[in-house]
Amino acid sequence: MGSDKSNLIAAACLAAFGVYVVYGGSRLSYVSEVGPGPGFFPFWIGIGLLLFGAYQMVLSYSSARHHAVAGVPIWSGSGRALGAWLGLAVAIALFRWIGFALGFVLLTIFLVVALDHRPVVLALGIGAGLALVFYIVFEFALGVSLPAGPWGF
Amino acid sequence: MDALSNLLLGFSVALTPINLFWCFVGVVLGTVVGVLPGLGPAATIAMLLPITLKMDHTTAIIALAGIFYGARYGGSTTSILLNMPGESSSVATCLDGYQMARNGRAGAALGISAIASFIAGTVGVLGLMLISPPLARFALRFAPPEYFALMTLGLAMVVFLAGDSMVKALLMLLVGLWIATIGTDLFTAESRFTFGQAKLLGGVDFIAATVGIFAVAEVLINLESRSGGEVLKIPSGVKNLLPTLQDLKDCRFAFLNGSVIGFFVGALPGAGATVASFLSYGLEKAVSRHPEKFGTGVIEGVAAPEGANNADAGGALVPLLTLGIPGGNTTAILLGGLILWGYRPGPLLIQEHPELFWGLVASMYVGNVLLLVLNLPLVPLFAQILRLPNYVLYPFILGISVVGVYSVNNSLFDVWMMALFGLLGYLMRKLDFPAAALILGLVLGDVLERALRQSLMMSQGSLAILVTRPISATLLFIALVLLCLPAIRRVRAWRVEAVEHES
Numbered sequence: 129m130g131s132d133k134s135n136l137i138a139a140a141c142l143a144a145f146g147v148y149v150v151y152g153g154s155r156l157s158y159v160s161e162v163g164p165g166p167g168f169f170p171f172w173i174g175i176g177l178l179l180f181g182a183y184q185m186v187l188s189y190s191s192a193r194h195h196a197v198a199g200v201p202i203w204s205g206s207g208r209a210l211g212a213w214l215g216l217a218v219a220i221a222l223f224r225w226i227g228f229a230l231g232f233v234l235l236t237i238f239l240v241v242a243l244d245h246r247p248v249v250l251a252l253g254i255g256a257g258l259a260l261v262f263y264i265v266f267e268f269a270l271g272v273s274l275p276a277g278p279w280g281f
Numbered sequence: 282m283d284a285l286s287n288l289l290l291g292f293s294v295a296l297t298p299i300n301l302f303w304c305f306v307g308v309v310l311g312t313v314v315g316v317l318p319g320l321g322p323a324a325t326i327a328m329l330l331p332i333t334l335k336m337d338h339t340t341a342i343i344a345l346a347g348i349f350y351g352a353r354y355g356g357s358t359t360s361i362l363l364n365m366p367g368e369s370s371s372v373a374t375c376l377d378g379y380q381m382a383r384n385g386r387a388g389a390a391l392g393i394s395a396i397a398s399f400i401a402g403t404v405g406v407l408g409l410m411l412i413s414p415p416l417a418r419f420a421l422r423f424a425p426p427e428y429f430a431l432m433t434l435g436l437a438m439v440v441f442l443a444g445d446s447m448v449k450a451l452l453m454l455l456v457g458l459w460i461a462t463i464g465t466d467l468f469t470a471e472s473r474f475t476f477g478q479a480k481l482l483g484g485v486d487f488i489a490a491t492v493g494i495f496a497v498a499e500v501l502i503n504l505e506s507r508s509g510g511e512v513l514k515i516p517s518g519v520k521n522l523l524p525t526l527q528d529l530k531d532c533r534f535a536f537l538n539g540s541v542i543g544f545f546v547g548a549l550p551g552a553g554a555t556v557a558s559f560l561s562y563g564l565e566k567a568v569s570r571h572p573e574k575f576g577t578g579v580i581e582g583v584a585a586p587e588g589a590n591n592a593d594a595g596g597a598l599v600p601l602l603t604l605g606i607p608g609g610n611t612t613a614i615l616l617g618g619l620i621l622w623g624y625r626p627g628p629l630l631i632q633e634h635p636e637l638f639w640g641l642v643a644s645m646y647v648g649n650v651l652l653l654v655l656n657l658p659l660v661p662l663f664a665q666i667l668r669l670p671n672y673v674l675y676p677f678i679l680g681i682s683v684v685g686v687y688s689v690n691n692s693l694f695d696v697w698m699m700a701l702f703g704l705l706g707y708l709m710r711k712l713d714f715p716a717a718a719l720i721l722g723l724v725l726g727d728v729l730e731r732a733l734r735q736s737l738m739m740s741q742g743s744l745a746i747l748v749t750r751p752i753s754a755t756l757l758f759i760a761l762v763l764l765c766l767p768a769i770r771r772v773r774a775w776r777v778e779a780v781e782h783e784s
Binding site: 223 | 335452462500733735737
């Protein structure tokens, strides 16, 4: 997908988000006993989002029309980035159950093996080494507790 | 005299062993992140902010500021040796720096870059020291309407300087302001946009948001490609890094130009070191006796932008420490840090916490000397950092981001927020939506809303209070002009186009 079309979609999402913010703001009181209420500021933020989102849509649409080709493709390589983000999300979900150390090692293995095509042993070494460094610095030196699994780390 | 005695107080703070140590750590870390393309000072400071919660606050600001200005020194190394700027502020350095390296003068380019950085960085701190106290005294006259107008002007500058992305910057600013409204209302204690989550009652955690938008998004962007550049040969030995006397003579004006432009552009919210370095490069070329040689490897073409992007650091701290208005990503995170540590950044900061302000100023003098001493002999060592494989660096950044965010509240909810902001930051980068505007909106949202609502309480609901007070009216007028200028230009261009079309 080209940048113009992507921008058009993003602008539409922001305009729609503006509608939500206006709606959310209007459910809060606009004026209170002491002056403007909690809904005052969000209401106008929502109006701004709606107006500028719509304007950005017009800009992106006219830009897309003026380009003979579909615009510059901007999503090549995004699969790797989004894969890494999903890996991070899965690791965060796992921290609660298996602790930070194991979750982080699994995340590193995923990043190094699946995305960088390196050997598993190397990935395991990097993950374990970094996890150990984090434990030494944060748990022992700074006294910060990290998410622990059933085995205590 | 007053400044001198305050500076002595500052040195008594900055020269304590612990502060000296953290200043050293800050500038070394800053140089390292400056050298590494894809990891900037904003992301690094965001990642390290949680650790500083347990530190003495003056020590913490000294260390974090060290990262901020140290990165400017490091950024030139990759520009000169790789033609790949470590920082956006070092893009202008590539133009002549890389050509000098290709011509076999990498040593002189790296050397002049360190010297220009030192001179301009020191001038920048001098400016910070001399301008901040009177500016803060002037700002003491400000009441809520003036504060609201000042913040509006700062935000308008950030939007204005986004150039072609101005509407996008405005949108991001509004998103940032909306995020700042999440949580309990400042005046009525009513909850807003919390989606039924009790953990959002206190608002979105600033650290989770900044680490996500900068550090996680940075990793995701860099993970898209696996390419790397070829490092040119670095001459070993300090002697080979020292520019000749003729080089220094040729750079006289570049040192002055970089120092002055860098400081004043740095003090403008939104302008930043990149604008400063290009302006300084442009001016140097304009007044040069041989402008045609620029881009082929002239030494002034390295000294001017490198000076400017270092003087900018001192300039950028002026509005932050005197008015509580950050001008960019990194200063916005520093402002967030000051707020987290319990300070109220603004005109009273220097008066109420002289040890913090003057300790920071003195540490910057010390830090600049440390950077000069470190950068000349250790450039070959810093350049080795470029050989650190990405498959070690990226897990490390993600790991420290997770640990840092988790450690603030021992909350996995915050880590989830970080991941969500990371995805948002990634999408913003892909679509060219400026992150600085969102972060400034987020960090100033509370204060802006408070100032506006207090102003309206003062006037019993009349918006006229904002335009009937001279300072506030002037500031708002400038903000309005800044926001309307591009629209006026666009209408003019359409009219010219229409007239040409008709004829």
